[in-house]
Amino acid sequence: MPVPTGESAGGRPLPDWHALSAEEVRREVGTDPAGLSTGEAEERLQRYGKNVLREEARETRLQVFLRQFKSILIVILIIAAAVSFLVGEALDAAAILIIVVLNAILGYSQEWQAGEAIEALKKMLVQHAVVVRDGERREIDAAGIVPGDVVLLEMGERVPADIYIADATSLEVDEAPLTGESSPVDKAPGPLPAGTALAERSNMAFAGTTVTNGRGRGVAVATGMQTEFGRIAGLSQRVADETTPLARQMDRLGRDLGLIALGIAVLVVAVGLLQQRGLLEMFLVGVSLAVAVIPEGLPAVVTLTLAIGIKTMMRRNCLIRHLPASETLGAVSVICTDKTGTLTRNEMTVVRVRTPDTEVAVTGAGYLPMGEFLLEEKPIDPLADPGLRQFLRTVLLCNHATLALEEGGWRILGTPTEGALVVAAEKAGLSRDDVPEAVKEFSFNSTRKRMTIIYPEEGGDVAHVKGAPEVLLARSSRLLRGGSAVPLTDEDRDAILREIEEYASQGLRVLGAACRPLPAGIEWTADTVETDLVFLGFAGIVDPPRPEAAEAIRLCRSAGIDVIMITGDNPLTAYAVARDLGLSSEGAMTGADLEALGDDELEGRLKTTKVLSRVTAEHKLRVIDILSRDREVIAMTGDGVNDAPALKKASIGIAMGIKGTDAAKESSDMVLVDDNFASIVAGVEEGRREYDNIARFTRYLLSSNVGELVAIVGALLLGLPLILIPVQILWINLVTDGLTALALGLEPAERDVMQRRPRDPQESILTRSAYLVILVLGAWLGLLTIYVFMGHYAVDLDRARTMAFTGLIIFELYNVLNFRSFRYPLHRIGFFSNPALLLAILGSLALQALVVYVPIFNVFLGTAPLTLADWGLLALLGLPVLLAGEAYKIFRLRVRGRSPASG
Structure with a gap:
C-alpha cells in the first residue's frame, strides 16, 4: 500500500x-x-x-466572555470588591462588580459579533x-x-x-x-x-x-x-498570537496601580495606628485609599472607546475582530503589503498597443469597457487606423473570454489576459457578439506559446494568431504597414525585439498578434498554418494599481509609516508597480536573494529595498521577525493562504474581505471589507485618534484619583476626619468621571495626526511629563478639596463632606477641559468641537445635583443640601485650574514657535 x-x-x-x-x-x-x-x-x-x-476550533461563547477578565486591572478591581464586601461595604462591592461585568459583556459582544461577521464572509473552498x-x-x-x-x-x-x-x-x-x-x-x-x-x-x-x-x-x-x-x-x-501594545500597557498600568494602592494603604494605616486611631477606622481609610488609587471606570471607558472606534472603522470598511486591534493599527510603523489585488486591481488591462505603424496608449482600467486610444496624448479613432483595427480584430477573434455585466460591475469569463484584450477591442467599438463561428483551433500551451483560430471570411479562410511576440515574430515573414503586408526585414525584426524587451522591463506582460490568409487546398496543421504569418504588433498588459493606492502610500510616508511590498509575482512587474505608486525602493529582492543574506544583512537591505518578490510563506515570517528586532509595529496585508502565517505573526494582520481566502481571514486581526488598501490609511488615522483619546482620559482619570488621594491622606495627616467615604469615591470614579472620560474618547483627531511619526510601542501610556502633569493637577485638586472641607467640618460634618465631594467633582470637570489636547489651547481646537463632552459635563452636574438634593441619595451617599452660594463658591475656586492649563499651553506654543500645522 x-x-x-x-x-x-x-x-x-x-x-x-x-x-x-x-x-x-x-x-x-x-x-x-x-x-x-x-x-x-x-x-x-x-x-x-x-x-x-x-481548522482551529473557534472559541466558545463562554471562552470569549471569560477572556474579558484577563486584564490585571480587572483582577485588581475584583479583589477590591472582595475586600469591600469583607469589611461590610456591600454597596461599594456591588458597584465595582457591576462595572466589571458590564465591561466584560461589552467586550464579549463586540468580539463575538466580529467572529460572526467573519463566518458570514467565509465560503466553501471546494x-x-x-x-x-x-x-x-x-x-x-x-x-x-x-x-x-x-x-x-x-x-x-x-x-x-x-x-x-x-x-x-x-x-x-x-x-x-x-x-x-x-x-x-x-x-x-x-x-x-x-x-x-x-x-x-x-x-x-x-x-x-x-x-x-x-x-x-x-x-x-x-x-x-x-x-x-x-x-x-x-x-x-503554529504561530502564536501577538499581544497588542495597548494590552501590554494596560497590564503594566494595572500592576503599577495595584502596587501603589497596596503600598499607600499599608503606609497610611501604619501612620494612623501610630496616631492612636482605631484599627477599624484605619482599615476603612485603607479601603478608601485603595478605591481612590484605582480608576474603576478605566477598563469600561477603554472598552467603550474601542467599541465606538470599531463602529467608525466598520463604516470605513474595516472589520476589526478583536477590540485592541483597532488601537494597534494606530501604532503601526511598517505595512508589509501584498501586491496583487491589494495595491493593484487584480484585473489585467491593456495600456499600450504597438503596431508597425504606430504606438498608442489605452486609457481606462479594469474590465469597464470605456476608455480612449491616445496618439501623442490626443484621442484617435482606432478603427480608422488599418493596422490598429486589424490588431484589435485579431486579438478579439483569437480569444475565448467574454465580457459580462453582472450585479456589482463588469466581469470577465475566461482568463484575465484574454479578457484584457476583449476589453481593449470593446473600447474601440468591436464586440464579441459580432464574432463568426470558428472552423478550426490550435490551442495554446506553454510549449507552443501561441494560439490560432481559423475563421471563414470573404475571399477565403483566415488564421488569427496570438501569443508570445518573439514566437510569432520568428514565424512571420511579413508585417502589416500602411494597411498592406510588406516583407519583414532583419532590421525590422531587431527593432521589434528591442521594443518588446523595453515593454517587459517596464513590468508589462507583452502579447503579440499575427494573421494569415490561408491558401486554398493546404492541409490544416499547426505547422502548415502557423507559418509565413503577417505580424500585426503587440500589446502591453498590466494589472493596474488601484487609483487610490498611490495617495494612500503618500499618506503613509507622511505619517512615518514604512511600506514594503511582499509578493509572489515577477520582480520586474512588482518593481514597476511600486514605481508607479511612488514606493521608493532600491531595486527588488527575490526569495533567493533573501535566502542568500544573513539576518543582519537582510535587516540592512530592508531599510532601502522595499520590493520583495517570489517569496514564500517562510520568507514572509522571516521578514516579520527581522523587522520586529527593531521594535517595529508591523501590519501585514494579504489575501492568499500563503499570507496566513505572516498575518498571524504580525502585530496586526489585515486580510482582504472579497478576494481573501478563509485561511487569511481566520489568521487576521482586521478584514478590509472592500479590499481597498486606502482603507488602511483611514484605519491608521482612527487608530491614532483612539490611542490619543485613551491617553487623554487615562491621564485625566489618574489626575482625578490623585486629587482624591491627596485629599484623603492630607486630611489624615492634618488630623481631620475622613474627608470622603468609599461610596462617594466610587460615585466620582464610576459616574461623573466615567461620563466625562467616555466623552473624551469621542474627541476628534487633531489636524496633524497623520503628520506624526508612529509612537514607540514600548513607551508607556504615562510618560514622565504625563506623570508630572498628573501629580501637579491632582495635588491642586486635592488641596482645594481640603481647603473647602476645613471651612465647614467643625460646624456640620455631612455638609463639609458634601462641599468637598461636590467641589472635587466641579474641579475635575474644569480639569477635563485641560485634557482635550496635550498641546493646543481650547481656542485652537474649538470649544464646541466635541459636543459630547459638553453634554457629559452638564450631565455630571445634573447627577451631582440629584445626589445633593434627593433624600434617598442623601442617605446612601451621606450628603446634605447645598445653597446656591455654595455652588457659586466652588465654581470660582475651580476656575483657575482651567486657566492655568490654558496659559501653560499658550506659553509652550510660543516658546517652541509651534503652530497647529507643525505639531
Whole structure:
C-alpha cells in the first residue's frame, strides 16, 4: 500500500512530484489511468482522512466572555470588591462588580459579533470534484478525494487537491491565492528539474487555485493538510498570537496601580495606628485609599472607546475582530503589503498597443469597457487606423473570454489576459457578439506559446494568431504597414525585439498578434498554418494599481509609516508597480536573494529595498521577525493562504474581505471589507485618534484619583476626619468621571495626526511629563478639596463632606477641559468641537445635583443640601485650574514657535 502523504511505499521520503513523469507518479501512488476502484478509494479515505483542512476550533461563547477578565486591572478591581464586601461595604462591592461585568459583556459582544461577521464572509473552498473511479467519470464531494485519484479539471473550477498534470489542453490556473502570481500559469505534463520553485511547477495544480482556461487530467498526490495549501495553513496555526501594545500597557498600568494602592494603604494605616486611631477606622481609610488609587471606570471607558472606534472603522470598511486591534493599527510603523489585488486591481488591462505603424496608449482600467486610444496624448479613432483595427480584430477573434455585466460591475469569463484584450477591442467599438463561428483551433500551451483560430471570411479562410511576440515574430515573414503586408526585414525584426524587451522591463506582460490568409487546398496543421504569418504588433498588459493606492502610500510616508511590498509575482512587474505608486525602493529582492543574506544583512537591505518578490510563506515570517528586532509595529496585508502565517505573526494582520481566502481571514486581526488598501490609511488615522483619546482620559482619570488621594491622606495627616467615604469615591470614579472620560474618547483627531511619526510601542501610556502633569493637577485638586472641607467640618460634618465631594467633582470637570489636547489651547481646537463632552459635563452636574438634593441619595451617599452660594463658591475656586492649563499651553506654543500645522 503506498503512503503518498508522508513517505513512499518503501519507506523512502517522498520524491519531488514535479520531477517525475506521469507514469512514475502513478506507480508511486499506486494507481492507473482508469483511476482507483471504489473499495480502494474508501480504504484510502479511512487511512488518510478527508480532504479538508484542519481548522482551529473557534472559541466558545463562554471562552470569549471569560477572556474579558484577563486584564490585571480587572483582577485588581475584583479583589477590591472582595475586600469591600469583607469589611461590610456591600454597596461599594456591588458597584465595582457591576462595572466589571458590564465591561466584560461589552467586550464579549463586540468580539463575538466580529467572529460572526467573519463566518458570514467565509465560503466553501471546494464543494464537488470530478474523478475517474472504476473506469467511470463520477462527481463526488471533494472531501472524499484521496491520493491516487484521477481528477478531471475544467475551466472555472477550483482545484480540489495537489494534482500532477498528466494531460492538458490549453490549461491555465490562477495561483494568486497560493503564490501571489498575478497572471494565470500555463500547465502542461512532463517532468521538471528537482527543486523547481513552487510558482514555476507547470506540471502541478495546487489545491485552492482556480482553473481559468482549458481542461486537464491528473493524479492527486496530496490531500487535506498534506497539500501546499494545508502545509501553509498548518504553519499559520503554529504561530502564536501577538499581544497588542495597548494590552501590554494596560497590564503594566494595572500592576503599577495595584502596587501603589497596596503600598499607600499599608503606609497610611501604619501612620494612623501610630496616631492612636482605631484599627477599624484605619482599615476603612485603607479601603478608601485603595478605591481612590484605582480608576474603576478605566477598563469600561477603554472598552467603550474601542467599541465606538470599531463602529467608525466598520463604516470605513474595516472589520476589526478583536477590540485592541483597532488601537494597534494606530501604532503601526511598517505595512508589509501584498501586491496583487491589494495595491493593484487584480484585473489585467491593456495600456499600450504597438503596431508597425504606430504606438498608442489605452486609457481606462479594469474590465469597464470605456476608455480612449491616445496618439501623442490626443484621442484617435482606432478603427480608422488599418493596422490598429486589424490588431484589435485579431486579438478579439483569437480569444475565448467574454465580457459580462453582472450585479456589482463588469466581469470577465475566461482568463484575465484574454479578457484584457476583449476589453481593449470593446473600447474601440468591436464586440464579441459580432464574432463568426470558428472552423478550426490550435490551442495554446506553454510549449507552443501561441494560439490560432481559423475563421471563414470573404475571399477565403483566415488564421488569427496570438501569443508570445518573439514566437510569432520568428514565424512571420511579413508585417502589416500602411494597411498592406510588406516583407519583414532583419532590421525590422531587431527593432521589434528591442521594443518588446523595453515593454517587459517596464513590468508589462507583452502579447503579440499575427494573421494569415490561408491558401486554398493546404492541409490544416499547426505547422502548415502557423507559418509565413503577417505580424500585426503587440500589446502591453498590466494589472493596474488601484487609483487610490498611490495617495494612500503618500499618506503613509507622511505619517512615518514604512511600506514594503511582499509578493509572489515577477520582480520586474512588482518593481514597476511600486514605481508607479511612488514606493521608493532600491531595486527588488527575490526569495533567493533573501535566502542568500544573513539576518543582519537582510535587516540592512530592508531599510532601502522595499520590493520583495517570489517569496514564500517562510520568507514572509522571516521578514516579520527581522523587522520586529527593531521594535517595529508591523501590519501585514494579504489575501492568499500563503499570507496566513505572516498575518498571524504580525502585530496586526489585515486580510482582504472579497478576494481573501478563509485561511487569511481566520489568521487576521482586521478584514478590509472592500479590499481597498486606502482603507488602511483611514484605519491608521482612527487608530491614532483612539490611542490619543485613551491617553487623554487615562491621564485625566489618574489626575482625578490623585486629587482624591491627596485629599484623603492630607486630611489624615492634618488630623481631620475622613474627608470622603468609599461610596462617594466610587460615585466620582464610576459616574461623573466615567461620563466625562467616555466623552473624551469621542474627541476628534487633531489636524496633524497623520503628520506624526508612529509612537514607540514600548513607551508607556504615562510618560514622565504625563506623570508630572498628573501629580501637579491632582495635588491642586486635592488641596482645594481640603481647603473647602476645613471651612465647614467643625460646624456640620455631612455638609463639609458634601462641599468637598461636590467641589472635587466641579474641579475635575474644569480639569477635563485641560485634557482635550496635550498641546493646543481650547481656542485652537474649538470649544464646541466635541459636543459630547459638553453634554457629559452638564450631565455630571445634573447627577451631582440629584445626589445633593434627593433624600434617598442623601442617605446612601451621606450628603446634605447645598445653597446656591455654595455652588457659586466652588465654581470660582475651580476656575483657575482651567486657566492655568490654558496659559501653560499658550506659553509652550510660543516658546517652541509651534503652530497647529507643525505639531
